[in-house]
Amino acid sequence: MSTTLKVAVLGAAGRMGATVCRAVEGADDLELVARLDAGDPVDASTLAGADVAVDFTVPSATEANVHAVLDAGAHAVVGTTGWDDASRGRVTEHLGRVNSGRPDGQGLGVLIAPNFGLSAVLAMTFAAKAARYFESAEVIELHHPDKVDAPSGTARHTAAAVARARSEAGLTAMPDATESGVEARGADVDGVRVHAVRLRGLVAHEEILFGNVGEQLVIRQDSFDRVSFMPGVLLAVREVVSRPGLTVGLENVLDLS
Numbered sequence: 001m002s003t004t005l006k007v008a009v010l011g012a013a014g015r016m017g018a019t020v021c022r023a024v025e026g027a028d029d030l031e032l033v034a035r036l037d038a039g040d041p042v043d044a045s046t047l048a049g050a051d052v053a054v055d056f057t058v059p060s061a062t063e064a065n066v067h068a069v070l071d072a073g074a075h076a077v078v079g080t081t082g083w084d085d086a087s088r089g090r091v092t093e094h095l096g097r098v099n100s101g102r103p104d105g106q107g108l109g110v111l112i113a114p115n116f117g118l119s120a121v122l123a124m125t126f127a128a129k130a131a132r133y134f135e136s137a138e139v140i141e142l143h144h145p146d147k148v149d150a151p152s153g154t155a156r157h158t159a160a161a162v163a164r165a166r167s168e169a170g171l172t173a174m175p176d177a178t179e180s181g182v183e184a185r186g187a188d189v190d191g192v193r194v195h196a197v198r199l200r201g202l203v204a205h206e207e208i209l210f211g212n213v214g215e216q217l218v219i220r221q222d223s224f225d226r227v228s229f230m231p232g233v234l235l236a237v238r239e240v241v242s243r244p245g246l247t248v249g250l251e252n253v254l255d256l257s
């Protein structure tokens, strides 16, 4: 017997939120029950019986939204950027509290993904695999100029994965003789330099550059339209209800082995 999942969208008036509303409305197994945006309270009454709330809001609001969604007894799928170890830790702790009273396997889940696009998830996965073989690695992310945060969540996630793979392989710091103008070398994310471009006409793009003596590898992905994120968002909505606890990254849901 198939069941219909009820979905609420937070940030429903935004670029991503509006696209998610259309995608949910177009899916036979999902029902859009609430569209919330800035100024709307997030509680059991405004979530209107949603099984899953999808958050595409702003970095300054997303964590509070997730706690409110959990307090209302719903699962959460989060695409908003701005998460760090501390905020993820608080959500894990909250999930532990709400799930301790629930039967095994029926706990609430939160799935946070810096990027729901298949090309971006694959680019990050390939970059993590390549990282151990190269002396140098840098990340360039390119976005529309209305984006409020830099570097992008995707670039941070990518750089952290590259740094982790380098460290596990015993690689040390990358060669870099820069003495002056360090500010032109981009942000330092776990020792990996990340450069952010903001340009009218762009949507969301990322390049991961690897270098050795005499060779270079460039991994690039381009999201030309926000509909490209929708298969990943809908997959996350369907998966999160059977994944109690915190999941970070769509790569954990896709079969990438």
Ligand SMILES: NC(=O)C1=CN([C@@H]2O[C@H](COP(=O)(O)OP(=O)(O)OC[C@H]3O[C@@H](n4cnc5c(N)ncnc54)[C@H](O)[C@@H]3O)[C@@H](O)[C@H]2O)C=CC1
Residues within 6 Å of the ligand: 010, 011, 012, 013, 014, 015, 016, 017, 036, 037, 038, 039, 040, 056, 057, 058, 059, 061, 065, 078, 079, 080, 081, 082, 113, 114, 115, 116, 117, 153, 229
């Ligand atoms: N994970 C992914 O695949 C993707 C993530 N993003 C991220 O999603 C977030 C949203 O991006 P856009 O839609 O482009 O931004 P946007 O600025 O178009 O939309 C944000 C919306 O959130 C609303 N909002 C602000 N505070 C709120 C609150 N407290 N409660 C409810 N709504 C609130 C705003 O009024 C606005 O309508 C950003 O952090 C962006 O980086 C964007 C694209 C893909």
Ligand SMILES: O=C(O)C1=N[C@H](C(=O)O)C[C@H](O)C1
Residues within 6 Å of the ligand: 081, 114, 115, 143, 147, 148, 151, 152, 153, 154, 155, 203, 204, 205
């Ligand atoms: O703001 C955006 O547009 C995007 N934000 C996410 C990020 O910061 O990584 C995902 C994607 O890059 C689009």
